[in-house]
Amino acid sequence: MADVVNGVLLNTDCIYFKGDLPCLPHKQHGYHCTCPAYQPIEKRILIIKLGAIGDVIRTTPLLHKIRAEYPNAKITWLTLTPAILPKGAIDEILKFDFASVLYLQQLHFDVLFNLDKDKEACALHDSLNATQKFGYTLKNGVAFPSNPLANHKYLTGVFDDLSQANTKPYVQEIFELCGWEFNHEEYVFDNHEDKGYNWNLDRSKPLVGLNTGCGDRWTTRLWSDEKWIRLIELLESNGYQPVLLGGEAEHERNVTLANVTNALYFGYFELPKFINLMYQMDLIVTQVTMAMHIAIALQKKIVLMNNIFNPYEFDLYGRGYLVQPEKQCACFYRGTCKFGVSCMEELPAEKVFEYVRKCLATEDKILQPVV
Structure with missing residues (x-):
């Protein structure tokens, strides 16, 4: 009325x-x-997914299902990183702060999805008024499943042996937590082509983006400069154009690599420009880091280097290969190697190059990506 x-x-x-x-x-x-x-507005939907950036990005496939199930709904998303979300696909994007919490506590939601186990996210789940709630609540001051749909994802997060035995990718787990079947819905993402960025790139050669960093939380993922140099040499000698990618933390390394090879390096940028540079690439080589999520979101071919994570966690949507060291990693989800030298050094540049070549030559969906 x-x-x-x-x-x-x-x-x-x-x-x-x-x-x-x-x-x-x-x-x-x-x-x-x-x-x-x-x-x-026929329904009000709230998504609580605060961070990190990569996890926010790989939650966006849910938007397809929400729009299909609730076509005239108003979707509100609460996050710590609002700039990463596609504004045209979400009706209301809120930064997690006091003002947003005060506002949300005055509303009634038809459906609330809390996809974070952070204590503040769980507390907010419990304090908000919603007809249906999915995800995580607080129990005895810690995160706990708000209903049985969250049990699987919850348990793989608290026991390493269950996490290692898991064969479901993250996005499938999130869909199931919300009560839906995952049908490989794509990420919803902005490539920032409308910003007018101009890149001086020779497009006569396949452009291979090399993301050389991985953040400072799990440094066991890092590959040495020697490995990157060898990969760049293999790419150059076989007619590919390597392009170095990274943020401020990778700047010194990328300058060094560019100085001793013919790889291109344009510098580091604010996130929209970095995303757009990645969009120019034909293929991305990266470890498990934010650039991996961006590459998948941009629907790029990808060669993903992994050692410390369960390889089944990552769905490359049939567009890439996940390559691992020649020996099995013994440091599951560890930030430092218990043996002193990361097993990533057991991943030869020749192996990575072979799957770059194979991936770029493949037009069909790649069915067995873990090698």
Whole structure:
């Protein structure tokens, strides 16, 4: 039922109505609330997925299913990294702070998905008003499944042996936690092609992006400079153009690699520009890090180097290979190697190159990506 203020009709239940600013149909066409664009909100959906950036990115396939199940819903997403989310696919993106929490506590949601086990996310799950809740709650001050659908994902996060035995990729686990079947829905992501970035790239050669870093939490993932140099030499001598990728933490390494090879290095950038540079590549070589999630989201071919994680966790959507060291890693989810030298040094550059070549030559879906 519409509201009336001083005789003026107001459809405050319309998905476009803002309350503090003119809505988009009014700005574009001068419409008031008797306009043909009126779209009542039939359901309110809240997603709590705070961070890290990679986990936020690989949760976006849920948007396809939510839109299919609730076509006239208003989707709100609460996160620590709002800039990474595709604004056109989500009605309301909120940064996790006091103001957002205060606002959310005054609303009623039809469905709430809390996909984080952080204590603050679980506490918020418990404090909000929603008809259906999925994901994680607080019990005795720690995260706990809010219903049995979350049991599998919960247990693989608290016991290493169950995590190592798991054969479900992360996105499938998240879908099942929400009560749905995963059908390889793609990520929802912005490639930032509309920003007008200009890259001086020779597109006569296949462009192979080399993401040389992996963050500072699990440094057992790192590959040595010698390995990267050897891979660059193999790529160059076989007609590929290597392009070095990374952030500020990788800058010194990438400058060094560029100085001793013919690999291109454009520097490090703010995230949208970095994403767009990755979008220019024909294939990405990376460890398990944010660049891996971006490459999958951009639907790029990928050669993923892995040692300390369960390889089944990563769904490459049939567009790449997951390559591992020649010997089995003994440091599951460890930040430092118990033997002093990471087994990543047992992954030859020749093996990585072979799967770069194989992946770029393959047009069909890759069915067995772990090698």
